[in-house]
Amino acid sequence: MNVDNAPPQSNVTLDDDVEAEIASYLDLENPSSFFLFAGAGAGKTRSLVNALRHIATKYRDTLRLRARHVAVITYTNAACEEITRRLEYDPLFVVQTIHSFAWSQIQGFSSDIREWLRSNLQTEIADLTAEEAKGRAGTKASAARLASIESKQRRLGRLDEIKAFTYNPSSENRERNALNHSEVIKIFATFLLEKSLMQRMFVERYPFLLIDESQDTNKTLIDAFLTVQQAHARRFCLGLIGDTMQRIYLDGKENIERALPRGWETPKKVLNHRSPRRIVRLINAIRSGADEQLQEPRDDASEGWARLFAFPVDTPDKPAVEDGVRAYMADLTGDASWIDRDQCKILTLEHHMAAKRMGFEQLFDAIAPIEAFRTAFLDGSFAPTRFFTHSVLPLVAATQRGDKFLATKLVREASPLLRKDVLKGSEKPLDQLRIAQAAIDSLMSLWANGDPTCGAVLKNVASTDLFVVPDSLKAALAALSTEAVGTESDEEADPVGESVAALLTLLDCPFSMIAAYASYVAREASFDTHQGVKGLEFDRVMVLMDDGDSRGFLFGYDKLLGAKAPSASDLKNAEEGKDSSLDRTRRLFYVTCSRAKSSLALVAYSTDPGAMKTHVIQSGLFDEDEVHLGLPA
């Protein structure tokens, strides 16, 4: 065959040798730790599964002989199940989410856990006591501190009674002997770093540890793993898989790629298997503001569509405008499914818009701005809101529906009033049931005068002992219940801290917001956010961006898309290499746009749609005919 006439080589196998490269690092005798650089749709899951299969083929017998395993940490339970399934449930692999994995490693060390907790509680109590000494007596802040000190002291006092600690990654962990989610991570990281025997046992048991979505994995633990790897570089292989451009959680490690120790390998994948050419060009252009990683579309990829529609920020009927955009996209692409809202993935980059449209804005505004609360609040695991969504709401909803059977079941399962030992110890268990029913009646009576506040609900539940109030709410409850005896100037001189203030605002919210928030975090809403679509892909994606809705504490589409100039602090952050709101917005924008398999419509509500249009064209994100100011005729 004449080589000149041969069809040009397709690029679809371009990255195939990366799999071999990774396999070469997975050498039991001479391991190399690695960080896989691969953008959106590069097939990271496939690389991970291939790497694991390689280990199984090459080392199964050797590993089994010494009861060793391969550990894999994934971000979600769904990812965990998917990888386990693809590995055909092979017991060689321990595939777990970070909390389950951390717990499985520390579970047997009850006395060490007890000592860690003792020392941690003592430090926390000492800090609070010092704050109390500096503060003013009789203020709400003082009431909150005293309540925290009391509950910590109570826990400290009971530590020696606890024989074994418990933990459940998907529950409230409110039992006396339970650890909470962040303690499990901190304890594991501390043990790994401080207990050399545990460190040695760990690398002996798991000579290979691969972490998926490593950019979002808790930074304390990533740092601990990096230290362990450095100490045992010759017999422990740490493989980090992920994409720095897709870091969306604030507890992930910033600039992880720059923190890699010497001697690490950095294989790179360049193909995007998911998106059509136009969308790969767009996500490359978005990414170029952050790093130099460019992707190539597959040679057999179609051209696809990406369009930007910019509207004034005060557009009155936004949902109607969005319907119009979908109708236009259906016409443009010849894909009638755009008409059907349910066949499109509608993404809001931030949650405020969802909160506003679904009716829990006040709740969102109370909690989301607090950095330490945000991640858990947005994924539904924040203990104070979970108390309302998982304990109180189901009971209230069942009672309001007249479902007595379910209401009784819920109280039996969760209420301290009907705990088995209480019923057993009671001479007349029937009386105990009456007490529980009276507590339910008392709670439900709050609705006689309309929608009660969360604070009124909490006070009521605490007074009847219907449910255990989580520690995280006790300080706020104390502050709420305090008839402040301090003067106004005392309150000014000793205000409640940011966290308690946020919880007090939460307690001020009408309880009806809890149901709206619960359905949002359970993803029952018709639109989703970047968090909900991690790792997923959809044919038709519509991204909604509204700075008017985002309150500016996290986002800045107008800045990203050029309708507003960056602020002085943005420029300063950029100069100092610090993560700015612009960087965060760029990453969310990248994550959402890169989910599209066929066509993409961006809808921006802007303070200056004209300036946005000029900027996105000048910066090479879009061509002139791809940007519409208003709905095209």
Ligand SMILES: Nc1ncnc2c1ncn2[C@@H]1O[C@H](COP(=O)(O)OP(=O)(O)OP(=O)(O)O)[C@@H](O)[C@H]1O
């Ligand atoms: N080598 C390949 N050949 C063909 N299709 C592939 C290949 N690798 C991955 N794919 C497909 O490409 C799509 C993206 O893969 P995958 O979801 O694993 O990417 P990813 O790197 O995890 O992406 P992201 O980080 O954006 O979530 C999937 O539909 C997958 O089946």
